[in-house]
Amino acid sequence: MLKIGIFGAGHLGKIHMQQWQEIAGIELTGFYDPDDNQAALAIAQYQVPRFNNIESLIDAVDAVDIVSTTTAHYEIAKKCLQAGKHVFIEKPLAHTLEEAKELVKLVKEANVKCQVGHVERYNPAFLALGNQSLQPMFIEAHRLAQFNPRGTDVSVILDLMIHDIDVVMHLVKSPVMRISASGVSVLSETADIANARIEFDNGCVANLTSSRISLKKMRKMRIFQRDAYIGIDFLEKKTEIIRMKEPGAAPGMMDFPIEMGNGEKKNISVQLPQITPSNAIRMELEEFAEAITSNKNVRVSVYDGYQAMDVAHQILKKMSLHNEAYNV
Secondary structure, X not given: OEEEEEEOOOHHHHHHHHHHHOOOOEEEEEEEOOOHHHHXXXXXXXXXXXXXXXXXXHHHOOEEEEOOOHHHHHHHHHHHHHOXXXXXXXXXOOOOHHHHHHHHHHHHHHOOOEEEEOHHHHOHHHHOXXXXXXXXXXXXXXXXXXXXXXXXXXXXXXXXXXXXXXXXXXXXOOOEEEEEXXXXXXXXXXXXXXXXXXXEOOOOEEEEEEEOOOOOOEEEEEEEEOOEEEEEEOOOOEEEEXXXXXXXXXXXXXXXXXXXXXXXXXXXXXXXXXXXXXXXXXXXXXXXXXXXXXXXXXXXXXXXXXXXXXXXXXXXXXXXXXXXXXXX
């Protein structure tokens, strides 16, 4: 029985508690949260023991799930890693890039499993791509949300855009060459809406827009490559693939010819991959547990988390320089 301890009993922490309680082979040993009100709600709802300090919870478990505020990630994770515990840590990995870099080092020294909670990697619409051959040359993503005070302790880059940054870095697999960005603080003390253009060494360009002051929600990504267009709707859990149909290829769900304007005709195949409904949070926690018990690699490594933060902080720096230049 794998013993799990949770740090943080806020909104997401409670969701994690529920999921852990339903995963076979897991003992949810307890949680730590300094907020008495949050702790009382968690105890009442999930009957999970509360620990009075960080060290006692670390000593009582095999692995930890860090769902605390971002500013507390580093100190908690450091104590856990120095004690040789496996760590699941919500995104973003840490509050500063220096902290994130130190955590990468500590994970390597501790030789334990560490997974970062970039949950969109487990989104059914993304998983539906399966083993599709993806070689993106242009990516466009829009992640829009209605205003919610929860999460405004960091900018919209680290709150929302970092999801798309992680997916893009996972797909492109090329060094970043250049970044330009702009953003505006509207309701909070940090940027609430932002746009970033990321140019890669291999020629791919990603254009990312994130807002937490929109009237409607949207989480869409469009991927363009030489032979195909791929659309992913992370919110509605829908995926479409439109590509040139090779001669002799099996029929797609929808095939049709198009005139190229010079008398040439090409065939287009539209595929709508089957979406297998799943709980993305449940799946990431289950895989983390399996990585520990079966000694497998995690899907989203601590380095992946660091890489997403590195790009996010480059965007923040460019955004700051842009705003200074235009006196925003």
